[in-house]
Amino acid sequence: MPVFFSFNLSISTIALLAVAVATALTYIVWQATRSARLRRFISQDQAQRHYAVTPPPISVIVDACGETDQLARFLPLVLSQEYDAEFEVIVIVNSAAEATSDMLSEMKAEHPNLHFTFAPYSTRTLSRKKLAIMIGIKAAQYDIVLTTNATCRPAGNQWLATIGRNFVDGTDIVLGYSHYEYDLDHRAGRRMRIFDSVATATQWTLSAIRNKPYRGTSDNLAYRKQLFFDNNGFAESMNLIWGEDDVFISQIANAYNTRLELAPESQLSVHYENLPRTHRLLKMRRDFTSRFIRRAPFRTQALMSLLWWLAPICLLAAIALNPTNLAVTAIAAAVILFIWPLASWAFNGAFTTLQAPRLWFTAPLLALWRPLLNIVYHLRESRQTKSHYTSYL
Numbered sequence: 001m002p003v004f005f006s007f008n009l010s011i012s013t014i015a016l017l018a019v020a021v022a023t024a025l026t027y028i029v030w031q032a033t034r035s036a037r038l039r040r041f042i043s044q045d046q047a048q049r050h051y052a053v054t055p056p057p058i059s060v061i062v063d064a065c066g067e068t069d070q071l072a073r074f075l076p077l078v079l080s081q082e083y084d085a086e087f088e089v090i091v092i093v094n095s096a097a098e099a100t101s102d103m104l105s106e107m108k109a110e111h112p113n114l115h116f117t118f119a120p121y122s123t124r125t126l127s128r129k130k131l132a133i134m135i136g137i138k139a140a141q142y143d144i145v146l147t148t149n150a151t152c153r154p155a156g157n158q159w160l161a162t163i164g165r166n167f168v169d170g171t172d173i174v175l176g177y178s179h180y181e182y183d184l185d186h187r188a189g190r191r192m193r194i195f196d197s198v199a200t201a202t203q204w205t206l207s208a209i210r211n212k213p214y215r216g217t218s219d220n221l222a223y224r225k226q227l228f229f230d231n232n233g234f235a236e237s238m239n240l241i242w243g244e245d246d247v248f249i250s251q252i253a254n255a256y257n258t259r260l261e262l263a264p265e266s267q268l269s270v271h272y273e274n275l276p277r278t279h280r281l282l283k284m285r286r287d288f289t290s291r292f293i294r295r296a297p298f299r300t301q302a303l304m305s306l307l308w309w310l311a312p313i314c315l316l317a318a319i320a321l322n323p324t325n326l327a328v329t330a331i332a333a334a335v336i337l338f339i340w341p342l343a344s345w346a347f348n349g350a351f352t353t354l355q356a357p358r359l360w361f362t363a364p365l366l367a368l369w370r371p372l373l374n375i376v377y378h379l380r381e382s383r384q385t386k387s388h389y390t391s392y393l
Helices: 011-048 068-079 098-110 128-139 159-164 190-209 225-230 247-252 275-292 296-321 326-353 360-382
Strands: 058-063 087-094 114-119 144-149 152-154 173-175 178-180 221-224 258-260 268-270
Touching: 011 190, 011 296, 011 326, 058 068, 058 128, 058 159, 068 087, 068 098, 068 152, 087 098, 087 128, 098 114, 114 128, 128 144, 144 159, 144 225, 173 247, 178 190, 178 275, 190 258, 190 275, 190 296, 190 326, 190 360, 221 225, 247 275, 275 360, 296 326, 296 360, 326 360
Parallel strands: 058 087, 058 144, 087 114, 173 258, 178 268
Antiparallel strands: 144 221, 152 268, 173 221
């Protein structure tokens, strides 16, 4: 006769249940440790740093090519920064943007430290983004350059101060943080985009905290101009359309010359007109350029994602071995009810630290879905390889 409710379980069933609990708890502890490390970095580590007594002059390079509509909205926030040193703002615009030139000429009358120059409207053998940055760096009069975008909004007037304070002797690179404007995302897939953005940011920021920097974000990235020239600029990735914030940083950054800045005042929010489309494009770009940088952080993430998937697989296998024994189903349900709140708590710590909306109990489910989504994007990206190169033979 079939057994409908019995705790007299086979060794294989017990083993499957034990593996499910062990793998789930391992993943939760790993995730909670990461969230705690991010929180400790902001609340303690940054406060104990030695900062520059006198901040250095900074040249802010604003890439406005293709984003001129947002320039009038966000540029005044950059120009109104409170900074105890000289700073200039260099805006790079398309050569055909006459209306933007008129607007900048009017703003320059009130802000003598505002300058603008032009980039060719289209380039076939060079990344437009890299070209804009290179033009800005060559025009910069100060040793420290800070790259950003016309769509970026500082959290307040202390953005420059929090970035610039890190340039003490020995520091050549400061990795800032930016995130898209979460409040403006109301379309389908919003929670997955939030989760994916935070997961990506957690990975590269924690790697920098562990003195293994491999990427930044060109929306909020500062380095010494001389370092750029000493490493031949973007020579290593000149044939790539992307890579100015990961391929380049992985080339020049190390444990000794790089600092991460995550103070809330240092963070930027980025405005995108079409968030779903932009997120897809950025994700495919990251997938492509990841092949040119260190793989260790990605391997750890893949291993932990596998452990997280192993837990429900083992629970389902235990139920499949005992289809008529409701005790096994009850135990599996109890395991899920036990680990789900813990996993939600472990995830949401990083979301709070990185100023993203909390996802509460949906985060563990999104963590299961994200590896599958990454595979889909990787397959899409692999079919568009030619589009990532300035020239392809």
